[in-house]
Amino acid sequence: MLQNKWAWLLLLVTGLLGCDQPNSVAMGTVERDRMLLSAPVNAQITELTVSEGQQVAAGTILLRLDDRIASALVAQRKAELDLAQAQLALLQKGARDEAIAAADAAYQAATASAVEAQRSYQRSRQLFSEQMIGQAELDTALANREQxxxxxxxxxxxWQQLRNGNRPEEIEQAQQQANAASAALRSAEKSLDDLTIRAPKAGVVDILPWKQGDRVPAGVQLVSLLAAVxxxxxxxxxxxxxxxxxxxxSVQVNIDGYEQAVIGTVRHIRSQPAFTPFYALNERDRARLMYLTDIDLPSDLNLPAGVAVEVHLP
Incomplete structure (x- = not known):
């Protein structure tokens, strides 16, 4: 009787010690990269082109949002760019030949008037010295000459300004205004393009929480995709x-539904535990911490997400 008692006690101690040994198998599931596509603005869904479970290629259009306001903004930005570029071209080209010729003719006419005014002033001075006219007539001739x-x-x-063209600083200012208008147009075009939601890479449509005609707020999830491979x-x-x-x-991975194990490669081990924080545990409890680990599987495997796996630890 005493021997049986000691045998049971030894079996219990052995079992308790075995509980403290690290597991030789890590449990987990098959996963695929999930892509969450959200609404860039508050808008209405005008077209829904896919359904849940559908496989899509990279660049496939998934849905469209109302783009009337964005299209109008693009048209406005394009008109502003055309105006800025026209003003820049006008400054770069300079004055028309006809304008320069007209300025030259006006200058020649002013030159003739100045010559005549100078001669008139000289005659007035001669007449004034001979006391044939008064001081008032001489002052008038002088003022006309100066004018x-x-x-x-x-x-x-x-005339010289038209011949020399516009200042480099004015042309540079017009150039920068055209650059700003071009940047504003690109921004508006990008906002318009963002209203067409496309698949960033090949995958399967997992969740479509909205339907055509719904108005969605900015930032809300529109589509959830699971990457194909x-x-x-x-x-x-x-x-x-x-x-x-x-x-x-490299580790051995057993997959539910597969008779043979496959070899996977450890991609990443999280630095922080998935459960209770490290600093809140004593030395005994720290052995029970779990760290999320991603293991790449062979590229030829095409498994659904959620399948259970067992990884044999060294």
Missing amino acids: TAASKLQLYQQ PCYARVYLPAAALTQLHQGD
Whole structure:
């Protein structure tokens, strides 16, 4: 009787010690990269081109949002760019030949008037010295001479301005205005293009929470896609295995429904535990921490997400 008692006690101690040993298998599931596509603006769904479970290629149009406001903004930005470019071209080309010729003719006329005013002033001075006219007539001739000389100088400067063209600073300012208008147009075109939701890469439409005609707020999820390939295993790695398994290591993976195991490659091991924070546990409990780990599976496998897997640990 005493021997049986000791045998049961030994079996219990052995079982308890076995509970503290790290597991030789990590459990998890097959996963695929999930792509969440959201609404860029508050708008109405005008067209829904796919359904849940449908396989789509990269670039496939999934749905369209109302683009009337965005299209009008693109048209406005395009008109602003055309105006800015026309103003730039006008400044770069300079004045017309006809305008330069007209300015030259006006300058020549002012030159003739200035010559005549100078001669008239000289005659007035001669007459004034002979006391044939008074001071008032001489002052009038002097003022006329000064006025015609100033007019001649003004018209000459205008003629030279037309011949030399616009200042480089004015042309640079017009160029920057055209650049700003071009950037605004590209931004408006990008906003318009964003209203057509496309698949970023090949996959399967997993969730379509909205239907055609619904008005969706900005930022809300419109489509959830599961990437077609590759699939990978996401398992919970015991803390005790962290020193034995590293990124790039090969591991044996058993997949539900597959008779033979496959070889996977450790892609990434999370640095933080998935459950209770490390600092809240004592030394005994730390062995029970689990770390999410992603393991790449062979590229020729085409498995649905959610299939259970077992990873054999070293």
